[in-house]
Amino acid sequence: MAGTGKFFVGGNWKCNGTRDSITKLVADLNDAKLETDVDIVVAPPYIYIDQVKQSLTDRIEISAQNSWIGKGGAFTGEISAEQLVDIGCKWVILGHSERRHVIGEDDQFIGKKAAYALSQNLKVIACIGEKLEEREAGKTFDVCFQQMKAFADSISNWMDVVIAYEPVWAIGTGKVATPQQAQEVHLAVRDWLKKNVSAEVASSTRIIYGGSVNGNNCSELAKQEDIDGFLVGGASLKGPEFAIIVNSVT
Numbered sequence: 693m694a695g696t697g698k699f700f701v702g703g704n705w706k707c708n709g710t711r712d713s714i715t716k717l718v719a720d721l722n723d724a725k726l727e728t729d730v731d732i733v734v735a736p737p738y739i740y741i742d743q744v745k746q747s748l749t750d751r752i753e754i755s756a757q758n759s760w761i762g763k764g765g766a767f768t769g770e771i772s773a774e775q776l777v778d779i780g781c782k783w784v785i786l787g788h789s790e791r792r793h794v795i796g797e798d799d800q801f802i803g804k805k806a807a808y809a810l811s812q813n814l815k816v817i818a819c820i821g822e823k824l825e826e827r828e829a830g831k832t833f834d835v836c837f838q839q840m841k842a843f844a845d846s847i848s849n850w851m852d853v854v855i856a857y858e859p860v861w862a863i864g865t866g867k868v869a870t871p872q873q874a875q876e877v878h879l880a881v882r883d884w885l886k887k888n889v890s891a892e893v894a895s896s897t898r899i900i901y902g903g904s905v906n907g908n909n910c911s912e913l914a915k916q917e918d919i920d921g922f923l924v925g926g927a928s929l930k931g932p933e934f935a936i937i938v939n940s941v942t
């Protein structure tokens with residue numbers, strides 16, 4: 693299992709923040725009382741990673757929100773895994789639905805990104821999740837398992853991987869999955885890991901939920917057997933609320 697905690701909570705800041713707002717957010721995070729058995733990660737925009745690294749408590753590790761598919765070089769606009777390691781990133785989010793459905797990254801491209809990131813000693817938050825129309829068509833498991841296969845085809849070291857189930861229809865919408873909806877998919881993904889990778893990987897890999905998590909709904913979600921934490925978007929931009937979410941999982 694990556695890290696030491698039984699639980700994992702990430703804050704995905706997405707394309708948000710300024711130097712001043714991030715200074716305030718970091719100060720709030722440094723002041724927060726954070727439970728011990730939770731691995732905590734925040735993912736600033738690339739250009740603020742160094743500022744956050746220089747000022748944030750060591751209690752919280754830093755993630756990138758994406759990384760290039762291979763070694764750096766003539767790839768205008770890209771950031772390589774080795775560059776992220778060089779500036780102190782420990783994690784990278786890959787396969788986020790905004791990269792899949794806005795930018796157009798496909799399963800195989802994302803799987804190769806995961807393999808390269810892990811080869812450079814970055815740990816990976818591997819995102820999966822279905823669109824509303826896929827859920828309504830009864831294809832939730834098909835979609836998630838296809839995305840899992842693309843990761844599994846590229847990952848040999850599951851110790852450094854956290855799976856994030858983020859139903860696209862819950863991201864940024866305020867329409868959080870019910871605890872039962874989330875638990876159903878988390879259990880199915882854990883069973884998939886048991887069948888397709890190993891029982892040990894299935895039991896040790898943390899499967900976290902993302903999609904409109906906030907300080908009010910986190911506790912009910914966290915009670916579910918196979919929800920091992922959260923990947924938080926909007927609510928992670930508010931330090932005190934992010935701390936409530938972190939502390940809800942223990």
Ligand SMILES: O=C(COP(=O)(O)O)NO
Pocket residue numbers: 704788858862863864865866902903904905923924925926927
């Ligand atoms: O995309 C998300 C979730 O975003 P929200 O919490 O804003 O729904 N996490 O990576």
